[in-house]
Amino acid sequence: MESVFEIIAEPNRRAILSLLVSSHQSVGEIERQLRMPQPTVSKHLRVLRDAGFVESTVDAQRRLYRLKPGPFAELDSWLAQFRRFWSAHVDALERHLDRMDRLEKDQSPTKKKTKQKTSRPKQ
Amino acid sequence: MESVFEIIAEPNRRAILSLLVSSHQSVGEIERQLRMPQPTVSKHLRVLRDAGFVESTVDAQRRLYRLKPGPFAELDSWLAQFRRFWSAHVDALERHLDRMDRLEKDQSPTKKKTKQKTSRPKQ
DNA sequence: CACGTATATACCATTTAGAGTATATAAAAG
DNA sequence: CTTTTATATACTCTAAATGGTATATACGTG
Numbered sequence: 001m002e003s004v005f006e007i008i009a010e011p012n013r014r015a016i017l018s019l020l021v022s023s024h025q026s027v028g029e030i031e032r033q034l035r036m037p038q039p040t041v042s043k044h045l046r047v048l049r050d051a052g053f054v055e056s057t058v059d060a061q062r063r064l065y066r067l068k069p070g071p072f073a074e075l076d077s078w079l080a081q082f083r084r085f086w087s088a089h090v091d092a093l094e095r096h097l098d099r100m101d102r103l104e105k106d107q108s109p110t111k112k113k114t115k116q117k118t119s120r121p122k123q
Numbered sequence: 124m125e126s127v128f129e130i131i132a133e134p135n136r137r138a139i140l141s142l143l144v145s146s147h148q149s150v151g152e153i154e155r156q157l158r159m160p161q162p163t164v165s166k167h168l169r170v171l172r173d174a175g176f177v178e179s180t181v182d183a184q185r186r187l188y189r190l191k192p193g194p195f196a197e198l199d200s201w202l203a204q205f206r207r208f209w210s211a212h213v214d215a216l217e218r219h220l221d222r223m224d225r226l227e228k229d230q231s232p233t234k235k236k237t238k239q240k241t242s243r244p245k246q
Numbered sequence: 247c248a249c250g251t252a253t254a255t256a257c258c259a260t261t262t263a264g265a266g267t268a269t270a271t272a273a274a275a276g
Numbered sequence: 277c278t279t280t281t282a283t284a285t286a287c288t289c290t291a292a293a294t295g296g297t298a299t300a301t302a303c304g305t306g
Contacts, residue, residue: 001293009132010294014201021204027253040295042254061252061303069209075202076209078137079195081144086192086199124263133264150283163265165284184273184282248306255300262293270285276278 004071005078007051012036013044017053017067024066026059127194128201130174135159136167140176140190147189149182 001007008014015034019025025033031041045065048054052070056063124130131137138157142148148156154164168188171177175193179186 003132003134005128005137006132006293009126009129011126012294014128018204021208028251037296038253039255039297043294046254063253067205067208072202072205072209076206079199079202081141082190082195083199085144085190086195089192129263135264151281160266161283162267162285166264169284186283249304250306251302251304253301253303255298257298258296260293260295263291265290266288268285268287271283273280273282275280 001047001051004051004053004074007047007053007071008075010044010047012040013048013053016041016044016048020054020065020067024057024064026062026064028062030065124170125174127174127176127197130170130176130194131198133167133170135163136171136176139164139167139171143177143188143190147180147187149185149187151185153188 008017012034016030019030019033027038027041027045030036030045031038034041045054045056049056049065052068053072054065055068056065058064131140135157139153142153142156150161150164150168153159153168154161157164168177168179172179172188175191176195177188178191179188181187
């Protein structure tokens with residue numbers, strides 16, 4: 001698992017990263033907030049640290065983890081090649097999502113067009 | 124494999140997506156350019172289509188695949204929560220990247236309210 | 247020192263994604 | 277109709293990631 005893409009493919013790791021956006025956290029704090037077993041947290045943090053997503057500092061027995069910017073820049077850089085493309089469609093997309101919001105829920109199984117995730121890319 | 128993150132975790136799929144940035148391509152064209160076995164291409168395209176990354180149109184026996192914007196917007200949306208963080212940290216690096224793929228923009232050196240730029244045209 | 251707390255890691259078992267191969271479907275060409 | 281071209285899919289196998297459990301390490305405190 002070398003690529004940044006594989007790193008963020010794991011939901012628990014994304015949750016940890018999102019937690020760390022606000023501020024640095026200890027392993028125990030992450031464990032409690034995300035309700036994961038401690039070894040799980042430690043193992044994911046290990047992966048994240050090896051990939052350069054986070055760094056840790058020592059505070060007595062605690063380890064405080066914080067984000068590092070590098071891999072995010074790399075992700076953004078990859079996404080950049082597509083950005084002009086999708087941002088050109090972004091208006092149409094938003095309209096489309098608005099429509100999906102109303103129609104959502106029932107997609108008849110008879111027709112299998114490309115399925116669209118119904119989560120909101122808007123913020 | 125439902126999340127867009129898992130979809131782009133696969134290198135061959137990222138290669139296919141990058142290929143499709145320029146224009147739509149048939150399965151055979153992708154196969155030749157990327158030197159993948161045809162079933163591999165078809166299977167990855169299936170995954171990409173199910174996830175909404177691409178769509179296909181029929182041209183005789185060929186299927187022409189092209190990008191769809193939705194999932195890219197979703198990725199960008201996730202990345203957005205980190206963007207202010209890392210762009211603040213890698214300000215110098217960002218300027219470097221901007222210099223590399225500069226097309227226009229970059230009005231004043233004074234930093235305003237960390238306004239979020241959703242697109243940085245690059246190529 | 248012995249003990250509790252905080253974190254890391256080793257080991258095992260399960261699951262799943264991906265590759266490879268063969269085959270199915272479908273359209274066009276002869 | 278038979279063959280060729282283009283693409284999709286079914287099947288099997290293997291590798292690797294993840295979770296769970298137990299244990300190791302390290303620091304702090306009484």
